[in-house]
Amino acid sequence: MKNFFKNNLTILLLSAIFVVVFVLGGFFSRYMTKQIDVHQEEQEIVEFNNSLLYLVGDGEKVVKADYDQLDIEYALPDTDEEGYNPELISSYKIFNEDDEEIAVIYIVSTIGRFDGVQVAYAIDLETNAIIDLMVISNNETPSYFNTLTNTFYKQFLDKPLDDVAFSVDTVAGATYSSIAFDTGIKYARELYARDYGFEIPDTIYTINSVERNYDKSTFLAKPYIVNITFGPENNELVAYFDNEFNFVEKISGVDPDQTYKDLFKNNLPSTDFIDLNTYITEFDEELREITIETKAFGGKAITISFTLNVALDKVDSMEIITTQTYDSDYNEGYTGGAVPVVENAYRDAYLVDGTYIDSISSATITSNAMIRIFTLVDGVLTVWNGGGN
Amino acid sequence: MARFAGGKAPFLRASDEKDYGTKVMMLDFIIALVPVILFAWYKNGIQVYIDGNINFLEMLYPLFFILIGGLLSTLMEGIFFYVTDKENRSFKDIKEKLSISFAPIPGLILALLLPLYTPIWVLIFAAFIATIIGKMIFGGFGHNIFNPALLGYAVVGFTLMGVINNAGGLFNASEVIVDSYAGATPLGALASSGQINYDVLVAPYGSLWDFFLGTIPGALGETSVLAILFGGLYLTIRKVIKWYTPVVYVGTVFILSWIIGALSGDAGLWFPAYSVFSGGVMFAAVFMATEPVTTPTNILGKVFFALFLGVFTVLFRFVGSLPEGVGTSLIFMNIFTLPIDKFTGVIRTKRFSKPGGLYFGILTGLLVVLAVYTLVKAGNMYTVCIPFLGWVI
Numbered sequence: 001m002k003n004f005f006k007n008n009l010t011i012l013l014l015s016a017i018f019v020v021v022f023v024l025g026g027f028f029s030r031y032m033t034k035q036i037d038v039h040q041e042e043q044e045i046v047e048f049n050n051s052l053l054y055l056v057g058d059g060e061k062v063v064k065a066d067y068d069q070l071d072i073e074y075a076l077p078d079t080d081e082e083g084y085n086p087e088l089i090s091s092y093k094i095f096n097e098d099d100e101e102i103a104v105i106y107i108v109s110t111i112g113r114f115d116g117v118q119v120a121y122a123i124d125l126e127t128n129a130i131i132d133l134m135v136i137s138n139n140e141t142p143s144y145f146n147t148l149t150n151t152f153y154k155q156f157l158d159k160p161l162d163d164v165a166f167s168v169d170t171v172a173g174a175t176y177s178s179i180a181f182d183t184g185i186k187y188a189r190e191l192y193a194r195d196y197g198f199e200i201p202d203t204i205y206t207i208n209s210v211e212r213n214y215d216k217s218t219f220l221a222k223p224y225i226v227n228i229t230f231g232p233e234n235n236e237l238v239a240y241f242d243n244e245f246n247f248v249e250k251i252s253g254v255d256p257d258q259t260y261k262d263l264f265k266n267n268l269p270s271t272d273f274i275d276l277n278t279y280i281t282e283f284d285e286e287l288r289e290i291t292i293e294t295k296a297f298g299g300k301a302i303t304i305s306f307t308l309n310v311a312l313d314k315v316d317s318m319e320i321i322t323t324q325t326y327d328s329d330y331n332e333g334y335t336g337g338a339v340p341v342v343e344n345a346y347r348d349a350y351l352v353d354g355t356y357i358d359s360i361s362s363a364t365i366t367s368n369a370m371i372r373i374f375t376l377v378d379g380v381l382t383v384w385n386g387g388g389n
Numbered sequence: 390m391a392r393f394a395g396g397k398a399p400f401l402r403a404s405d406e407k408d409y410g411t412k413v414m415m416l417d418f419i420i421a422l423v424p425v426i427l428f429a430w431y432k433n434g435i436q437v438y439i440d441g442n443i444n445f446l447e448m449l450y451p452l453f454f455i456l457i458g459g460l461l462s463t464l465m466e467g468i469f470f471y472v473t474d475k476e477n478r479s480f481k482d483i484k485e486k487l488s489i490s491f492a493p494i495p496g497l498i499l500a501l502l503l504p505l506y507t508p509i510w511v512l513i514f515a516a517f518i519a520t521i522i523g524k525m526i527f528g529g530f531g532h533n534i535f536n537p538a539l540l541g542y543a544v545v546g547f548t549l550m551g552v553i554n555n556a557g558g559l560f561n562a563s564e565v566i567v568d569s570y571a572g573a574t575p576l577g578a579l580a581s582s583g584q585i586n587y588d589v590l591v592a593p594y595g596s597l598w599d600f601f602l603g604t605i606p607g608a609l610g611e612t613s614v615l616a617i618l619f620g621g622l623y624l625t626i627r628k629v630i631k632w633y634t635p636v637v638y639v640g641t642v643f644i645l646s647w648i649i650g651a652l653s654g655d656a657g658l659w660f661p662a663y664s665v666f667s668g669g670v671m672f673a674a675v676f677m678a679t680e681p682v683t684t685p686t687n688i689l690g691k692v693f694f695a696l697f698l699g700v701f702t703v704l705f706r707f708v709g710s711l712p713e714g715v716g717t718s719l720i721f722m723n724i725f726t727l728p729i730d731k732f733t734g735v736i737r738t739k740r741f742s743k744p745g746g747l748y749f750g751i752l753t754g755l756l757v758v759l760a761v762y763t764l765v766k767a768g769n770m771y772t773v774c775i776p777f778l779g780w781v782i
Binding site: 009010011013014015017018021022025026028029030031032033035036039042 | 442443444446447450453454457460461464467468471478479480483505506507508509510512513556557
């Protein structure tokens, strides 16, 4: 053995060095390759932090905060009945060069058409206002989501948190996505109130009643009569509102300022005094035609033009325009005929003796929409002349 | 009395001087590489470490990688000597042989040419190809036809580039990620964009001054023109290389690139400067086109070699699909070293009398044809000429 090592010392030494280089070098180069991913992640964090600083528009340092989730429920965009809790994904504190905290950023996930509208909301600690927002990710339908343009996003710039009507206007075509943002800023405000002791101003108002305006000469422009008590002084207000829930005209009481008008506009749709999704769109007294529209499955409209009798107390005939599709999205259990078989069935039963079919199997939403329209037309006929089918 | 060298290159005019033989020449070569190695370490390790983007181990890696390259080729050559010479297997014998055979050079150059994230086993394979296949199989130092390091580089480039890409691919991934170069080297930008445009080729990396200093993405040893010039100056002063080989080579690439830029509508000097400062032109000019074994030995041969090398580099870069072109053109020209040596040797002795004039004509004619073809193709002159053709007709 001794001779073996003595005779082969050179090759053993060379081989040993070679093996050491192969093994240790291999580990080292493998480690270097792994580090690429590490640097990639680090760089992503740096770039993300830079984007947060850019979002705030000021600041020197970003520190991840450890603020907790807050349990508050908001209505799902496609239904007023179910609620959900937005998710606080993460939060960041922004410090200036003097190491003073100047802003906080909450990244909140809300639900639009689909779950996962993640948006960063930056709040200025000095002005208590939303500085700006940044969309992190979303699963919305791009063609709809992209209709949210700068005009929509500008609503969030420097938006004060103490605004009584703390809400944003939705965009037609991307209503659910818009609502996701609206819910997001409201949730961010609640988080800010908890984490920074901000007091959310009381929105002191009570909607006492919402009734339909059945006056033939005004109901198209002013379809709703709303009774509200608002403000710290409990001001009473009875006023007309249009189909978009804009304040139109005071009937009695105290005029509200714009803040309260915005507040009413934002909150009237969620009241349940009457069915606000069904409204009269046209009335021609000479032709005795009244047109009523409602939203049915998927927010798609059903519009019915009723022709009334001479006494204006009964429906003689009706013409239905429907945008329902009964497609694969409609209801998998639906096995009936093609559009507008459901609508026609309701029409036929109603014209015979004023009957509302209870419901057609697996076409509940369309059925309910038809019932709402008939209920409204009967309500109109009853108020006018004690009529109805 | 005049003395003539015989046998295999290298031949040193100063070989009579004390301690001025192959051993010293190799030492000079390594010394000339020191600025390049140190800059590569600084740029890819120290500077990035100082900026806080990498840790201490990562900072050491570029130097480790380069030194390991040299060590590997030395080890392989040592093992080869051991296996093939049963009479002289002692450590002392092998050490003596290694000291006169430029043993660490192929590995060092390989490491300077390969991406930093090349797995070590790939480096070992490349060193094996370079040292054993490219050098020792041919009979060792002085007998090899191809530049050993380039052969290793080419084989790995053709066979294992996928592995290198999987391991990081970029010349220095962490540096590229941090500086948001999007992974493209300047020559990669030219290959992908196809535009001769300062804003596309130079501006994303700073200015031509950055190209000169070497603070641009690229292989470890290729980026710093300044460091390479230091090495080249040292080798020239020490008479290890002839100054005119790099000058003729770089000059050829410069002039042809200038003409190509002008034909493409931008006659600015920035483009030829970009062309010689990016990729491996400068490194090859100083450390590979001057290699004593695989390039011609006489002055005229060196000049013709450098001229052809320059034309082929431009041809492969602008007409072929290779973004770099330097390594391929060098290996290609290695094949013609012997005929060029012989032809130019005859030209030098016979001048323009037969057959010297014929050889000169052949070499010059080939060179002109290749250069014109390169310019016509690269400058898209067919298209440029169409209006004139219509006018003539």
